[in-house]
Amino acid sequence: MKYHFFIAVLLLVLTGSIQSVAQSTPDPKQILTEADAKMRGINSSQGSMKMTIIRPTWTREMTMKSWRKGQDYSLILVTAPARDRGTAFLKRDREMWNWQPSIDRVIKLPPSMMSQGWMGSDLTNDDLVKQASIVVDYTHTILGEEEIEGRNTWKIELIPLEEAAVVWGKVIVSIWKIKSWILTLSNCKVP
Numbered sequence: 001m002k003y004h005f006f007i008a009v010l011l012l013v014l015t016g017s018i019q020s021v022a023q024s025t026p027d028p029k030q031i032l033t034e035a036d037a038k039m040r041g042i043n044s045s046q047g048s049m050k051m052t053i054i055r056p057t058w059t060r061e062m063t064m065k066s067w068r069k070g071q072d073y074s075l076i077l078v079t080a081p082a083r084d085r086g087t088a089f090l091k092r093d094r095e096m097w098n099w100q101p102s103i104d105r106v107i108k109l110p111p112s113m114m115s116q117g118w119m120g121s122d123l124t125n126d127d128l129v130k131q132a133s134i135v136v137d138y139t140h141t142i143l144g145e146e147e148i149e150g151r152n153t154w155k156i157e158l159i160p161l162e163e164a165a166v167v168w169g170k171v172i173v174s175i176w177k178i179k180s181w182i183l184t185l186s187n188c189k190v191p
Helices: 004-026 028-039 123-129 177-184
Strands: 046-052 061-067 073-080 088-092 093-099 105-108 138-148 150-160 173-178
Touching: 028 138, 028 150, 028 173, 088 123, 093 123, 138 173
Parallel strands: none
Antiparallel strands: 046 061, 061 073, 073 088, 088 093, 093 105, 138 150, 150 173
């Protein structure tokens, strides 16, 4: 009798351990869906960004502010470095406009410039206009966790689907782990 009781308790403990391990690793698609929704906002969003471009012989860091209204309108204002400060990019539907403070002019980027690099990065002007969905156009795999600037993050690998109109063979993103956010995902209930 004691033996059967011990086996039953052991099975309950193991089952609970397996369930807690399964629940502790969230679905990467769910993480990206929530992060994408938070970044885009329901109707509008605004934010500050830092982009570091790393090349074999040089490194460049830029800071920017951005505003978005729906999927059709967005504005990016470069705030640093000093030589690029004030440069702005406006996306309106599928058009891209650029303000250059050094020449005091607004320039509409022609289709021939859409495949050129944006501000010296690997992003193209076309990437900013089309903005492929990180949720729909890729398969997702959690590579692990890492600490960036003192914050715990999920490191997620994105591999494009064959039919997706993207140029990247692989994208790796890091998304901040916020415990309440992860709990919200796993315990979400609508009243």
